Amino acid sequence: MNKSSRLLLLSIALGGLTTGCTDEAQTKAQLDKYAATQAEKAEPKPMSIEEMEAHSAGGMQHSMPVSADGQMQHVMPAEPAGTHQSGMAEIGRRADDLPAPLNRTQAQRVSVDLYTDEIVAEIMPGVSYEYWTYNGKVPGPFIRARAGDQVEIHLSHGKPNVAGAAHSEHASGQHAAAGHSAHSIDLHAVVGPGGGAPLMQVEQGEAKSFSFKATHPGIYVYHCASPHVPTHIANGMYGMILVEPEQGLAKVDREFYVMQGDFYTSGNYGDKGLQAFSKEKMLAEKPEYFLFNGRVNSLSGDRALKAKVGEKIRLFVGVGSHIAANFHIIGGIFDSLYQYGAIMNPPLKNVQTTVIAPGSAVMIEFTAEVPGTYLLVDHSLTRAIDKGALAELIIEGPAQPALYKPIGQ
Structure with a gap:
């Protein structure tokens, strides 16, 4: 491991021991400013659903296995973003929002597109909270692969093709103060330093990718691993990845x-x-x-x-x-x-x-x-x-x- 990689791993580890940029008072100030801004925007009319979705819509990853002849199979999102009656984004992922079992016998390349987004949504009626998410939902997308697959993870900081709308209320310095100037991903299914996190520290507006070979069948957790790591996880940045065995899983109905x-x-x-x-x-x-x-x-x-x-x-x-x-x-x-x-x-x-x-x-x-x-x-x-x-x-x-x-x- 080179010196820069060692320093990055050390900074991630030390993130749990330092207050960093996630001080509670700073966070509250940022949320208060956000709420005040939204209230001002709501006069004389409330924010439309379309405007809210421009800030907070999210869906499934695109999982794109490539067949032996080079054809890439594109699986579209299973569920569009929904809204509560309050007009806020639906933060919770449905339990049936996961890819179907794999039906193949050959290893392939699987490409997974993820983006990070900070979203104010209801934690219960009348109570809102700023979540940090993968693809606009908690948990993040369910990723499905097969033992032997080469898995590519593509992560962008902010929703792609929205021209920065997801961060329109925040300057870069405010992002740093709020603790999400960088995001990343550590997948427990990865055999390699940091589960991929040292390769995937993505600053605001950036996108990075890495690949790994899925060698160990199992059901694994993934999560953000940017300082302060516990804060990123506590705010909702986690999901699961399934590596099916080569022979697949037994058939079930649901x-x-x-x-x-x-x-x-x-x-x-x-x-x-x-x-x-x-x-x-x-x-x-x-x-x-x-x-x-x-x-x-x-x-x-x-x-x-x-x-x-x-x-x-x-x-x-x-x-x-x-x-x-x-x-x-x-x-x-x-x-x-x-x-x-x-x-x-x-x-x-x-x-x-x-x-x-x-x-x-x-x-x-x-x-x-x-x-x-x-x-x-x-x-x-x-x-x-x-x-x-x-x-x-x-x-x-x-x-x-x-x-x-x-x-x-």
Whole structure:
């Protein structure tokens, strides 16, 4: 490793020990200025959805495997950016927003386009927060490759082809003060220094690329690794990458993508208005919110996970930020649990709850047997009941009285 690479790795590591440019007071001042600017723009008319989307729209990555004859297959985004009734961007990624299982036997080149974006969005109704994102959603896009593939990661700081609109309210110095003058990516599926991060420190307006060979099948986390690293992660810069084995995965009927994150706001859970990031709470590991896919109720109601009786379901569940999860489905038992992302190992059978470490992931498979609404929770239940770590799985189909019924009716 050359001297500059060593210095870069050292600066990334030391980012966790220094206050750097993420001081809470500076962050709050930037958010207050942003809110005031938006309020001024809203008079005499509110900002249109189109204007908001110019600042904050995001979608899936373009995953472009190249066939043996050189043809590049372009997979378009699965979900366009949505909005809340408030007009703010929808920050949460849907659980079914992931690429289909691979259906090929040869290694190929897979190209993944990512961009970074800072977006003010609702963390719950009436409560907004500035998220830092990959492709405008939390978590970032689900990346899918096969063992033996050559994977190319292309990362731009800011949404491409928007002529700087994503940063129109910030000068470069303000970006530095807010702590996001640079972004990067560290993929746990990469065998190489920093998981790619030393090669991918992308300054405002820049774009960089690197490639790696996917050699180890598994389900892995990726995240930003620019100083101050914990802050970038806590603000939403994480996602997952699946490296399928050469023979592929067994067929299932449904796949879902769920990531738990902890969020640190200056106000208490539910306090209204634009909330600043609290570095003090993060350092004390006292989050106000534990969330699946970016916000309260991101995976509930019309965004719930849905399946039918008799269908086999596969869940990819990870922890993007700093505190381990205790993942459980109330009323469900995991037929097969692949711990630590080790999908090549024999699974554990008939598991009730699993601990998922920060920066780790699991693969869960089970069959939907009885119709109804099931709750996905962190079984440290104050996190689910009082801090947001709650989602719904709706199973539709005929009743199964042989398995589940009341007595005396």
